[in-house]
Amino acid sequence: MLLNIKNLHVAIDGKEIIRGLNLGVNKGEVHAIMGPNGTGKSTLAAAITGREGYEVTAGEIWYKGKNIVGWPAEERANEGIFLSFQYPVEIPGVSMTNFMRTAINAQREYRGLAPIPAADFLKMMDEKKRLVEIHEKLTNRSVNEGFSGGEKKKNEIFQMAMLEPTMAILDETDSGLDIDALKVVAKGVNQLRTSENAFIVITHYQRLLDLIVPDFVHVLFDGRIIKSGGRNLALELEEKGYEWIKQEHLI
Amino acid sequence: MDNNPNNNILEEVTSNEYKFGFFTDIETETAPVGLTEDTIRFISAKKEEPEWMLEFRLKAYRHWLTLTEPVWAHIKYPAINYQDIIFYAAPKRKKELSSLDEVDPELLDTFNKLGISLDEQKKLSGVAVDAVIDSVSVKTTFQDTLAKHGVIFCSFSEAVKNHPELIKKYMGSVVPYTDNYFAALNSAVFSDGSFCHIPKGVRCPLELSTYFRINAANTGQFERTLIVAEDNSYVSYMEGCTAPMRDENQLHAAIVEIVAMDNAEVKYSTVQNWYPGDKEGKGGVYNFVTKRGLCKGKNSKIAWTQVETGSAITWKYPSCVLMGDNSVGEFYSVAVTNHHQQADTGTKMIHIGKNTRSTIISKGISAGKSNNSYRGLVKILPGASSSRNFSQCDSLLLGDKCGAHTFPYIQANNESSIIEHEATTSKISEDQLFYCNQRGIDTEKAIGLIVNGYAREVLNKLPMEFAVEAQKLLSITLEGSVG
Numbered sequence: 172m173l174l175n176i177k178n179l180h181v182a183i184d185g186k187e188i189i190r191g192l193n194l195g196v197n198k199g200e201v202h203a204i205m206g207p208n209g210t211g212k213s214t215l216a217a218a219i220t221g222r223e224g225y226e227v228t229a230g231e232i233w234y235k236g237k238n239i240v241g242w243p244a245e246e247r248a249n250e251g252i253f254l255s256f257q258y259p260v261e262i263p264g265v266s267m268t269n270f271m272r273t274a275i276n277a278q279r280e281y282r283g284l285a286p287i288p289a290a291d292f293l294k295m296m297d298e299k300k301r302l303v304e305i306h307e308k309l310t311n312r313s314v315n316e317g318f319s320g321g322e323k324k325k326n327e328i329f330q331m332a333m334l335e336p337t338m339a340i341l342d343e344t345d346s347g348l349d350i351d352a353l354k355v356v357a358k359g360v361n362q363l364r365t366s367e368n369a370f371i372v373i374t375h376y377q378r379l380l381d382l383i384v385p386d387f388v389h390v391l392f393d394g395r396i397i398k399s400g401g402r403n404l405a406l407e408l409e410e411k412g413y414e415w416i417k418q419e420h421l422i
Numbered sequence: 423m424d425n426n427p428n429n430n431i432l433e434e435v436t437s438n439e440y441k442f443g444f445f446t447d448i449e450t451e452t453a454p455v456g457l458t459e460d461t462i463r464f465i466s467a468k469k470e471e472p473e474w475m476l477e478f479r480l481k482a483y484r485h486w487l488t489l490t491e492p493v494w495a496h497i498k499y500p501a502i503n504y505q506d507i508i509f510y511a512a513p514k515r516k517k518e519l520s521s522l523d524e525v526d527p528e529l530l531d532t533f534n535k536l537g538i539s540l541d542e543q544k545k546l547s548g549v550a551v552d553a554v555i556d557s558v559s560v561k562t563t564f565q566d567t568l569a570k571h572g573v574i575f576c577s578f579s580e581a582v583k584n585h586p587e588l589i590k591k592y593m594g595s596v597v598p599y600t601d602n603y604f605a606a607l608n609s610a611v612f613s614d615g616s617f618c619h620i621p622k623g624v625r626c627p628l629e630l631s632t633y634f635r636i637n638a639a640n641t642g643q644f645e646r647t648l649i650v651a652e653d654n655s656y657v658s659y660m661e662g663c664t665a666p667m668r669d670e671n672q673l674h675a676a677i678v679e680i681v682a683m684d685n686a687e688v689k690y691s692t693v694q695n696w697y698p699g700d701k702e703g704k705g706g707v708y709n710f711v712t713k714r715g716l717c718k719g720k721n722s723k724i725a726w727t728q729v730e731t732g733s734a735i736t737w738k739y740p741s742c743v744l745m746g747d748n749s750v751g752e753f754y755s756v757a758v759t760n761h762h763q764q765a766d767t768g769t770k771m772i773h774i775g776k777n778t779r780s781t782i783i784s785k786g787i788s789a790g791k792s793n794n795s796y797r798g799l800v801k802i803l804p805g806a807s808s809s810r811n812f813s814q815c816d817s818l819l820l821g822d823k824c825g826a827h828t829f830p831y832i833q834a835n836n837e838s839s840i841i842e843h844e845a846t847t848s849k850i851s852e853d854q855l856f857y858c859n860q861r862g863i864d865t866e867k868a869i870g871l872i873v874n875g876y877a878r879e880v881l882n883k884l885p886m887e888f889a890v891e892a893q894k895l896l897s898i899t900l901e902g903s904v905g
Binding site for chain 1: 851852853854856857858859860861862863864865867871872874875876877878879
């Protein structure tokens, strides 16, 4: 199993948000995590990627056979865990090109490789830009500065394409996207799917899952996964809302 | 749990490596310690100066005796005992140098270690260098090439001997010895520095550069640079400096004067990396510098760009006096302080001529327990009609034990002028750091990246040869401000 989360408890400022979560992800799978607002979806993403301030109070996160709880965020990233941010961050004055080269070289250094030759890097940028249909000029601009909502999300997928993660987490990548941008993002993700990597797609809406078809759908409520199923579960949720599952859970 | 990583990080301060802290063991000839008229006569005699030069020094010295050290800057340091300082130190040499072969190999090696090649065969993409160690210039490269274009580039001492008429005319014309305490001191005891003169209509074919190195112990460095750009000329000048790591503080008090005539343009770039002291604040260079440019002619332009990363104390305000109509003054600055460093730096833009314009972009970065102040004056005189100034002063704080201060002074004496002042203070956000971490970039590298991005506007103004060095320096200076 690529990622195996066992009885995870996560607290922010002493307040427990994730309360005994279990999730197993194999290579080649796409898992969708759905659920109402405030149930811990983004907290889960933060805990897997090692954000400071998200304290794992109990449980384990096994990734590639190692418990990564306590690992610094950059080490997890360099081991192939990637997060597509719900709110991508602006870094004024740092060009996307420079940012990406720094990231690629950090990853290469971690893996004992020499820095990427400039020509190879530029070729790689061109290829990946085409993949997510992002504008040539976007990479000359500062990281996310002055990008539209759609451009920011496409830029996340572009970075994912560049870094070629093993475990990618998309945190509400569909929010704020119009249907055209959504199609581009989904197309990018689908092209990156292989039998060697896996995706966790966090979303509120079925519409993304029409485009990125999941193998499993989980409903997160009150810090736990309360129901899992195939892609039909997402359709059922779209039709009936979350209320019936909450009721089922409370009984 | 403390959620602000800036705080956590700063708790875990590691050591800050100063890469230029070595000392070269060379035989040095020094003046007796302390300062009297005899010291000045000693320096003047050592340099075989004409009588008028000695007179200038003595006048400055007598004036200095009447002054007291200024206390208005936002810096704190123990009183300097001027009788404990050696005011002249020079590597011993046997005879006049005529070729590189005769420069002490130890000195060549010293400059090689600093990345400064004095070998013209290995020239660095079009840069002529004047290398100054302690009180003397050891070598100026490419003088012949420059002479073909009529450009004079030599040590100040040589200029006193070979071009006395130019020195007499311009020395002290922009920064008189009466200007301030440290200017008076420098005028009395200055040892060497660079002189350059660009004749009418000449665009200087090389970047000119002076590299200052303090080597000897207990020694002050008092250099003096004079740049004169005649009508329709252009020159870009760069200055770099380093010093060995020592436990005691060392004094550096320099003067730079620039004169730009009609349509002339001078770009002056500095990367200041004097030893900043250790992380407990022990040692380091006291850097008290008076830099001023006079836009004397119409349409002339002087631009100062500085990257200040070194020194325990920095006190410096590269300024422009915009006398000629339509003249332009620019000041671009990045000042970084870490550990116990203190910087009080900024500029003065004095608008005298009509339609004069000035731009000030100042980026302060404070880390550790340091204090970083911007102090700037924009003064528009009654005759400077339709003049404009734009100032932007940004401060970036790393951690919560450092200080950032802004002291802008604005005096506008006519109604047709426009002055704009913008200021921001920010911190590196936790979101930015996590975003970088999530892409595999560790926090130290992330801070280097974010800080370089923040300073981009200023770094872009540096000549290519300097820009890469300056970027590295910014990251190195902040190494150890994170864990």
